[in-house]
Amino acid sequence: MEEIKFNDLGAQYRALKKDIDAAITNVIADSRFISGPQVEQLEAELCAYTGRKYCVTCGNGTDALRMPLMAWGIKPGDAVFVPAFTFYASSEVISLCGATPVFVDSCPDTFNMDPEDLKKKIAEVKVTRKLVPRAIIAVDLFGQPAQFPEISQIAEENHLLLLEDGAQGFGGRIGEAHACSFGNASATSFFPAKALGCYGDGGAVFTDDPELYALLKSIRVHGKGSMKYENVRVGINSRLDTLQAAILLPKLHAFPKEDDHRNRAAQRYTEALKDKFHTPVVRSGYHSSFGYFTLRAENEAERTRAIDTLKAAGVPSIIYYPCPLHLQKVYAPLGYQVGSLPVAEKLAKTVFSLPMHGYISDETIDYICKVLQKL
Template sequence: MGTPTIEFIDLKAQRQHIGQAMDDAILRVVHEGNYILGPQVRQFESELAAYCGAKHAIGVANGTDALVLVLEAIGVGPGDAVICPSFTFAATAEVVAWMGATPVFAEIDDATFNIDPKGLAAALTTAKKNNLTPRALITVDLFGQSADYDPIEAFCAENGLVLIADSAQGFGARYKGRVVGSIGQFATTSFFPAKPLGCYGDGGAIFTDSDEHAALLRSLHFHGKGSYKYDNVRVGVNSRLDTLQAAVLIEKLKVFAEEIEKRQIVAGRYTEALKDVTVTPHVMPDCISTWAQYTIRVDAHRRDAFQAALKAKGVPTTVYYPKPLHQQTAYKHFPVAGNGLPISERVAQEVVALPMHPYLDVATQDYIIEAVREALNREASAA
C-alpha cells in the first residue's frame, strides 16, 4: 500500500458536495452579464447579515481591505495607536501601518492563542508612553475561535476604544450565544478560499449595526461615491465584492452551518484521540469554534522532526505562525506592550496545524491520528 494523498484543506470535496447548484449559480451570472455589483451581491450581503445577526454586511474585495476601510471610516491616522495581537497574520497590523497609525502589540492567552484581556491595560499604557492616542482595538478570532469578548468589550467601553473584530478565521463561531460577525462596533471577515466560508478567489465583508457607518463604508469602497458613481463626495477606493464571488458564496452559505457541525465532529475525534500525547486546542466554555485550523502544540525542539515524520506518511502540516509580528522585519520597530510577549514567542515555536475540513472521512482521520501518535511517541522516546 502506497502513501495516501491527504489534502490539508480539501476544496475539491466541498465542490463535489455542492454539485450542480454551484455550476448553475456561476453560469447565471455569466449569462446575465451583471458582473459588477449584480443582484447576487446584495442578496449575499442580506443573507450574510441575517446569518450572524448584524444589521449591515458590506461586501468588499478582500479581508485586508475590510480592515482598511473600517480604519478609514473611523478616521484612524498618524499619531493614533491601535492595539492588536502579534501572533496573527500580517494583515491585522499591516492595515494600521498603512493608515500612518501605530500598531501596539499585546500579549495572547496561552490556552486560546487569542488576545489576552488581562494584557490590554499594559498595551494601553505602552501607547500613551509613546505619546500616541489610543483609538481602537483589533481582536483576531484565531483558528476559528472567538476572542473573549465580555472583558474586551468592557475594556474598550471604559477607555473609549473602537472594537474591531478581525473574524477572517472565526466568522460564524459562537461566543456565549452570540455569533461572531455581530460582535464589536465593526467586524470584518475574509472569503479567501481556505477560510471556513471561502469563495473562488478573493473577497471580504464588513459588519456593523450603525446605519451611518454602513453608508460611509458603501461610499468609501466605491471610489467615495455620493448619490451616484460620478458624484465623488470623498476620496475612496475600488474594493467591491465581485458578483461571481457573491454567487459562489450564496451557495456556500447554504451549507455553512452543516459544515461547521462536521468540523466539530472531526475536531472532537482528534481531541479525544490525541489529548494524552499532546496539547490539543482549548475551546472556551459556552463557545463554538469554526475550526479554521486544528492546532496542536509540540515541544519546539521536536517540531521539525515531527512534521518530517508526518510528511513521510503523507500527512501535510502547517505552522501558523512561525514568527510573531513584533519579531518580523517590517514590524519590529513598533511598540510592544509591557516587558515583551513571551507567550506569543513561545507559542510560535510550538504550534502545528493538522489537516482540517468538513469532508475529512473517518478512515483518513484515523490514519492522521495514528501517524501523529506514532510520530510523537517516537520523538518522545528519542528525547
C-alpha cells in the same frame, strides 16, 4: 489511502457541484459581473446569519479590515491595539492608515488576545503620551471568537473603538452571539482556505451603525457620493465580484452542516491526540468553527519531529504562524525585542495545524493520528 489535502476544496465542490455550477451559469448568462443581484442577496443572508443589521461586501479580507479604520479616521499618531500572534493583515491595515500598531500578548490556552495584557498595553500608551489610543482589533483565531465580553468592557472603559477581525472566526459563537457580530464593526475574509471561502478573494464588513454603513459603502467604491461620478472622500476600489457572491451563496447554505462536521472531526482528533500534544481549548460558553485544527508541542524540536514525520507519511501540515508580528522585520523600527511578548513567541515555536475541512473522513483523521501517536 488517497492523497490527503490540507483543505480539500475539491471534496466540497463535488458535494455542492450542482448548485455552484448553476450559480456560475446564471451570472454568466445575466452578464452582471459587477454589483449583480447576488451581491445584495449575499449581504442580506450574511446579516441574517450573523445577526448584524448591515453588511458591506468587498474585494478581500484585508480591505474589510482597512475600510472601518478609514471610516473612523484612524491616522498617524494614533495607537491601535492588536494581537501579535496572528496574520500580518491584522496589523498591516493599521500601518496603511499611518497609525501605529501596539502589539498585545496571547492567552496560552486559546491563543487569542489576552485581555489582561491589553489593559497593560493601553495603560503604557497613556503613560508615555507619545500616541493617542484609538482602537482595538481583536482576532478570532482558528475559529474561536476572542474574549469579547472582557475586551468590549475594556474598550468602553477606555473610549476605544473595537473592530472584530473575524477572518478565521466565521461560524464561531459566544453563547448565541455569532462571530462577526461583536464590536463597533467586524470584518471577515472569503479567501478560499477559510471555512466560508469563495473561488478567489473576497471579504465583508459588518456593523449595526447606519452612519458607518453609509461611509463603508462610499469608501468601497472610490469614495463615491450620490452617484458613481461624484467623489466626496478618498476611497478604494474593493467590490466583491458577482461571480464570487454567487459561489458563496450555496456555500453559506451548506455552512451549518460543514460546521457540525468540522466540530466532530475536531473531537475525534482531540480524543486521539490529547495525551500526546496540547489540543485546542474552547472556552466554556464558546463555539469554535474550527477552520483550523492547531496543536501545540512542548518545544520547537518536538514540533519539527512531528512535522517531519507527517510529511514522510504523506500528511500536510502548516505552521500558523512561525513569527509573531512584533518580531517581523517590517516592525523593527518599533523597537520590540525577543521576550517582549513571551506567550506569542512560544506559540510561534510550538504550534502546527493538521488537515481540517467540512468533508474530512474519519479514516483520514485516524490515519493522521496513528502517524503522530508513533512519535
